Amino acid sequence: MSGATKVLIIGSAPDATKARELDLTFFDTVIVINNAWKIISNWNELIFPYDFPDNKKPKSIGKQQRFVTEKEFVPAQESLGGFVYAGATMTFTAGYWALVEHKPSLMCFLGCNMVYPSNTQTHFYGSGRKDPLRDDISLTSLKACSRRLLAIAKMRNCDLISLSSGLTNLDIPQLDFSQLDNFHTSIVVDCQRVADAFLLEESFGYFFRGKKYWEFLDQIDKSHLIELDRVWVDVCSF
Numbered sequence: 716m717s718g719a720t721k722v723l724i725i726g727s728a729p730d731a732t733k734a735r736e737l738d739l740t741f742f743d744t745v746i747v748i749n750n751a752w753k754i755i756s757n758w759n760e761l762i763f764p765y766d767f768p769d770n771k772k773p774k775s776i777g778k779q780q781r782f783v784t785e786k787e788f789v790p791a792q793e794s795l796g797g798f799v800y801a802g803a804t805m806t807f808t809a810g811y812w813a814l815v816e817h818k819p820s821l822m823c824f825l826g827c828n829m830v831y832p833s834n835t836q837t838h839f840y841g842s843g844r845k846d847p848l849r850d851d852i853s854l855t856s857l858k859a860c861s862r863r864l865l866a867i868a869k870m871r872n873c874d875l876i877s878l879s880s881g882l883t884n885l886d887i888p889q890l891d892f893s894q895l896d897n898f899h900t901s902i903v904v905d906c907q908r909v910a911d912a913f914l915l916e917e918s919f920g921y922f923f924r925g926k927k928y929w930e931f932l933d934q935i936d937k938s939h940l941i942e943l944d945r946v947w948v949d950v951c952s953f
Contacts, residue, residue, distance in 0.1 A: 720744075722819040723878075724809045724827065725751045725758070727838045730879050731826025737878075737892050744817055746783075748805045750840060751826065762788060762809050783812060791815035795867060799921040799928050799935065800943070802860035803853040804829075804846050806885060810864050814871060822868060823895070824877045829857060829884035847884065852935050853928065859944035861886035863912070866904050866950045874900045888953045901953050908950040915943050 723742040725734050727750050734755050739745055747758045752773055761773070762783040776782070792801055792811040801807055806827045813822055829847040831837040837845065847857060854860065865887050868875050875887045876898070883889070890898060916922075919939045923931055 720817060720819040721821040721823070722746060722813045722817050723823045723825065724748065724806070724813060725754060725825050726806060726827035727751050727840070727843060728826035728828050728830070728879065729836055729839050730828075731839045733878070734825055737825075741892075741895065742823070743819075744813070746809055746813060748809055748827075750838070750843075754839065762805065762812060764805060764808075787816075788812040793922070793924050796863075796916060797922045797924060797928070799853050799923065799940070800916050801853075801863060802847075802857070803851060803928070806847065807860050807864055810868070810875070814868055814873060818871070819873050821895075821898075822873055822875050823892075824875070824885060824887070825879055827877065827885050828879050828882065830882050852932060852937060852940065855937065855940045856944040856948065857884040858886045859947040862950055863947045865902065866909050866947075869900075869902050869904045869951065870906070870909065874898070874902060902951055903953070904951045905949070908946060912943060912946040912950060915939075915946060919943070 721742045722744045724746045725731050726748050731751055732754055739757055745758045746760045746762055749763050749767055750771060752758055752761045760781055760783050765785050788808055792798060792808055794815060795811050801811055806829060813819060831845045837843060865875050877885055877887050877889045878892050880889055921935055
C-alpha cells in the first residue's frame, strides 16, 4: 500500500512494545496515547486526557512533535458524534482525532486491544487503569464503539487495521505489519444501517457539544444507548 496517508496509533497494552521492531517510516504520522511515548522516541503526536499527570509527560519534545489535548481532540470527536455515542476512552478518541486532523486512508492501531488479563501484566509498564472497562454511559458496548468508528472511517475512505493479535475489544480487522503492503480491504459497510444509527442518535440528542456529558447523566436513558448499540454492531462486516 503506497501513495496514501497512513497513521499509526500506539496504546499501552503489553504488545505495544512491538512498535520498536516496526519500520515506522511506513507511516506519515505516529500518534502515541498517554504513557506510550516511552516506547519509541520518533513519535509525532502525544494525545492524552485532561487528567493525565504532568509528571508522566515528557519534559521536552522535538520540533516535529506536539501534544494533543482536549482543546484539540474534543472538537474533533464532537464533529463526528461526540463522546456519549463514540466512546469516551482514548483509543476511540485518538481514532476520531486522526480521522479529522489527518484524513488518512489507512489507520493502524497497536497495543489498543483493551483487554486486561487477571493473571499477567495489563500494560507494557506493568499494571494500570482499565479505563475502557469502567462503568461509563458512553461505553455500554466496546464492540459497537469499534464498529461505529470502523464504519465512519470507511465512509471517509479510510481503512482501520489492528496490528495486535489475539483477544480484543477493539473489533476491527487484525493484520500483521508485514502484510500491509499487499493489503486489500474486505470491509463492507451497510450504509442504510449507518443512516438508521445516525437517525437514532439525532432522535436521542445526547450530543452535549462543548459540555461535560457526565454532568447530564440524568438526561441520558441507558436503554436508548443499548438500542443504538444493536444497530452499530451490524453496520459492517469483514
